Amino acid sequence: MTDSQPPGGAGKKQTGAGKADAGAGKTWTERWYRAMLLGYPRRHRERHGGELLGTLLEAHPSRRLPSPRESASLLDTGLLTRLRTRLATVPARADGLHLGLLLLALMQAGTVLGRVGTHQQPELVILLPSLLLVFAVLLGRMGIGAVLAAIPAVAATVQAMTAPSGLGTDYLAGLFSTRLVSVEVSSTVSFWLSPGLAQLWVIALGSALLAVRGRSLGALPRRSWYWLLLPLAQAAFSAYSRTLAPALPPLGHPSATGPMAALSFLPLLATVVLLLLALRATAVLGDGRWAVAAGVYLLPSVIVAVAVVSVQPSAVTVFTVDLPAVLLTGACALVLRRGAAGRARG
Amino acid sequence: MSEATYFILAALLDGPLHGYAVIKRAQEQSGGRVNLAVGTLYGALERMTDEGLIEVDHEEVVAGRPRRYFRVTETGRGAVREEAQRLAAAAAVVTERAGTPKRAARGTGPAAAGGGAVIA
Numbered sequence: 482m483t484d485s486q487p488p489g490g491a492g493k494k495q496t497g498a499g500k501a502d503a504g505a506g507k508t509w510t511e512r513w514y515r516a517m518l519l520g521y522p523r524r525h526r527e528r529h530g531g532e533l534l535g536t537l538l539e540a541h542p543s544r545r546l547p548s549p550r551e552s553a554s555l556l557d558t559g560l561l562t563r564l565r566t567r568l569a570t571v572p573a574r575a576d577g578l579h580l581g582l583l584l585l586a587l588m589q590a591g592t593v594l595g596r597v598g599t600h601q602q603p604e605l606v607i608l609l610p611s612l613l614l615v616f617a618v619l620l621g622r623m624g625i626g627a628v629l630a631a632i633p634a635v636a637a638t639v640q641a642m643t644a645p646s647g648l649g650t651d652y653l654a655g656l657f658s659t660r661l662v663s664v665e666v667s668s669t670v671s672f673w674l675s676p677g678l679a680q681l682w683v684i685a686l687g688s689a690l691l692a693v694r695g696r697s698l699g700a701l702p703r704r705s706w707y708w709l710l711l712p713l714a715q716a717a718f719s720a721y722s723r724t725l726a727p728a729l730p731p732l733g734h735p736s737a738t739g740p741m742a743a744l745s746f747l748p749l750l751a752t753v754v755l756l757l758l759a760l761r762a763t764a765v766l767g768d769g770r771w772a773v774a775a776g777v778y779l780l781p782s783v784i785v786a787v788a789v790v791s792v793q794p795s796a797v798t799v800f801t802v803d804l805p806a807v808l809l810t811g812a813c814a815l816v817l818r819r820g821a822a823g824r825a826r827g
Numbered sequence: 828m829s830e831a832t833y834f835i836l837a838a839l840l841d842g843p844l845h846g847y848a849v850i851k852r853a854q855e856q857s858g859g860r861v862n863l864a865v866g867t868l869y870g871a872l873e874r875m876t877d878e879g880l881i882e883v884d885h886e887e888v889v890a891g892r893p894r895r896y897f898r899v900t901e902t903g904r905g906a907v908r909e910e911a912q913r914l915a916a917a918a919a920v921v922t923e924r925a926g927t928p929k930r931a932a933r934g935t936g937p938a939a940a941g942g943g944a945v946i947a
Contacts, residue, residue: 532846532869532892532895533865536847536850537865551865553864554867556866557866558866
């Protein structure tokens with residue numbers, strides 16, 4: 482059998498004779514590869530999924546178990562194809578800002594959802610706009626998003642500033658990172674130590690910026706509804722954590738024993754995986770969107786870190802959780818610069 | 828140009844091939860060094876099609892599955908030739924030095940081995 486075919490044979494023709502019908506009995510391996518193809522955009526999968534499967538089975542005819550190398554390659558290429566087909570309709574900076582704000586809004590919604598039914602349940606003025614905000618950002622309606630983010634941001638800031646302790650309500654105190662509360666702070670800067678508050682303000686200001694510049698940038702794309710799975714997963718994760726530790730630990734005494742300690746690494750793991758994907762997309766596609774989005778996503782952490790360091794310079798331990806994320810974003814930026822320089826030379 | 832792109836284009840110089848044939852040909856021609864995963868190959872083929880280096884020649888249905896045959900375009904042919912000349916020039920920096928009569932007369936091991944590899 483020769484692999485070369487004479488050129489010019491346009492059109493489709495059936496040449497299935499003599500070959501075992503690979504589509505007849507679906508093996509476990511085939512089903513596995515089919516699942517790996519889910520990383521590709523649906524249209525691409527419908528068009529070329531069968532061809533990829535055929536080639537995979539042809540390349541490894543005697544293999545009874547799926548190849549880990551082929552599986553990893555399918556996931557990686559599928560994701561890159563997905564990202565490549567999402568061509569930006571607006572400049573990369575605006576698109577990245579939108580994506581970063583969406584991630585923050587999702588995280589905020591997940592946090593408030595996770596606190597529903599606990600003694601840290603946020604008041605309606607914070608809960609409702611935080612949830613509606615996600616839909617506004619998903620739809621690219623940044624003007625509405627700015628207003629919806631500003632309501633809880635202002636409400637929480639007022640609460641923080643008027644509360645005698647400088648921490649505000651239970652909900653607000655809950656927004657403070659448990660790893661920060663050992664830092665003794667004055668009430669004037671204390672609310673800047675709240676990642677939740679910093680998040681809300683970043684979303685409000687970023688959305689306002691996009692809304693103002695929006696007319697000259699063009700319509701922002703609508704994002705996939707699948708993003709909603711993130712806050713739902715986060716809320717489910719919070720609920721599950723509570724079943725392991727029925728009473729939330731008091732502030733300043735983070736419970737970090739047993740399963741809780743393992744669980745506490747999950748969000749960090751998710752963040753690092755997302756940022757690694759952003760790094761890969763930046764390196765391969767040379768598209769700055771992902772680095773901008775990662776930077777926006779990390780902005781509240783940076784604000785909090787600056788606040789902590791300014792209050793207590795020795796408290797740099799705040800970076801223990803965010804450091805991998807910050808390093809990865811830096812790596813994204815570096816790779817992008819080198820890629821751009823390489824293209825300019827080449 | 829990446830090594831994978833180079834060997835994919837080189838594989839298509841003799842005529843249109845389908846995905847698996849490209850993998851096999853690239854593996855043979857690179858002495859087994861370029862062993863493309865299927866996902867990576869098709870990712871590269873899509874990208875190279877977008878860049879105009881290759882194009883779909885025709886499509887067949889084999890055992891119920893579609894199979895595209897790719898062929899190299901004139902742009903792709905030019906690009907791979909240019910890369911080959913660049914590689915040859917880069918190789919010459921070393922091989923011509925090793926192959927100079929004075930050094931070859933000494934019969935040093937590396938020079939003899941290098942010469943053998945070139946002939947093979």
